[in-house]
Amino acid sequence: MNATVLVVHGSANGSTAQIADAVAAVLSKEGLTADTRPAGTVRDVSSYDAVVIGGALYAGRWHKDARRFARRHRRALAERPVWLFSSGPLDPSAGERDIPPVPGVRRVMERIDAREHITFGGRLEEGARGWVARMLLKNGKGGDFRDFDQIERWAARVAGELTGVRQEG
Template identity: 50%
Template sequence: MRILITYGSKLGGTREIAGQLASDLRDEGLDAQALAPEDVGDVRAYDAVIVGGGLYANRWHRHARRFVHRHAQELRERPVWFFSSGPLDDSASRERIPPTAQVRALMEQVGARGHETFGGRLARDARGFIARSMVREHAGDWRDSGQIARWARGVAAELREAASARAGFESASQESPR
């Protein structure tokens, strides 16, 4: 089963989460790869898709949003999950943070099966006016690799369960009299 993990990332933290998800899914025996949206040719080459976006002022990164809009039809035809990254504290590790209204609307557009919010990362040497103003109080790495791995295992279990059910259905339909 081929799985695409794509992402919108401004400072690299969300890209790194996508990379860990791909690695964790490969550890689960799945063929997973993380690609930037601009490097994705045909979504139909994948059996499932995970789309992630960094959150900036409660808005998903524009590359993630554009990817969903551009591939909406193909995404509706396969299992899809979303993730967000961004809280610059440990809140995402302590409690489940629901998707923002914008992300929820995108999930509904493509029938996404689920969403997870992971903590973000802000380096002390971050560039940009807003990032530099936040560094004093929020610099750090709030991503929880255990949380990311648990979510990846849950996605893998759902995919295996769906594949098993599909195989059982196909086997039963081939055996039924005509």
Template identity: 65%
Template sequence: MERREPRVLIAYGTTNGSTAEIAERIGDVLSKEGCVTTVRSADAAWRNVVEYDAVVLGGALYAGRWHRDARRFARRARRELTVRPVWLFSSGPLDASASDRDIAPVSGVRRIAARIDARGHVTFGGRLDENARGRMARMLVNSWKGGDFRDFEHISAWARGIADDVGSALEGRAGL
């Protein structure tokens, strides 16, 4: 049987675009590592999970909660997510803490991970700039708490780990 490249969906929930840029980086790395990737917003992608061999789902953190679109994706696609390898990521701390140490997922993400038997979760630093939408976001920026705290080397390394793992996870499946 001919081996084919694994198809990976990278879905994300974001308000100001930072998490989308993280998802794009993950998609780029997975593509370079031999996966066929699709990067889409979570609100547009949940109906198509069956087309993929694996899923990476990410959400921005706001006030200790995962972005609504990421939560809805996990709920709507739960059945499909439980039968394929899934990795989760969060973005949000507006400091260097995510690069300095592992940050446990917030309780809602921890519950989602348990329900779908996710293979892993990581929290990346976030970005908040002067173009951020929302009253609270503007208040943070105006009080000098904004900035870009994403570590793209850390993001790339995590994605390379997924590329290694996705091949192993799917090796025994028919058609791969």
């Protein structure tokens, strides 16, 4: 199956967008057609066979563009396979254990019958926008905790589900 997959993201400082790009690159490498777009720019999902929605986590909430995308396209999303990811922990915890979705993401999962959710580590570096981000950086809470090997393995599993090819690992 040569499915067309939309990978959307809600990202304030670019970290989640980079994860979405990495997911789309793996999907493309596995023979799928993948488009990556900011969640707030998508008007229609009808031309896509599957969707991956990624959102940055801020104070226990998914990025507003990811939430709005899921709400706006709820009916269409319920008719196709959907996977969700969050990015956010500013520590190694996402690579060490499964972190369950925050309550708002869990509600989105139920409403659209998403197949899976995963939480990846986040990134917060100098120059990040927002008062909270600046305070976290000032208090030494910044850094890059994304694990691109983990991200790529997960994306390969998603591709395997869409193509019917079982992924190792």
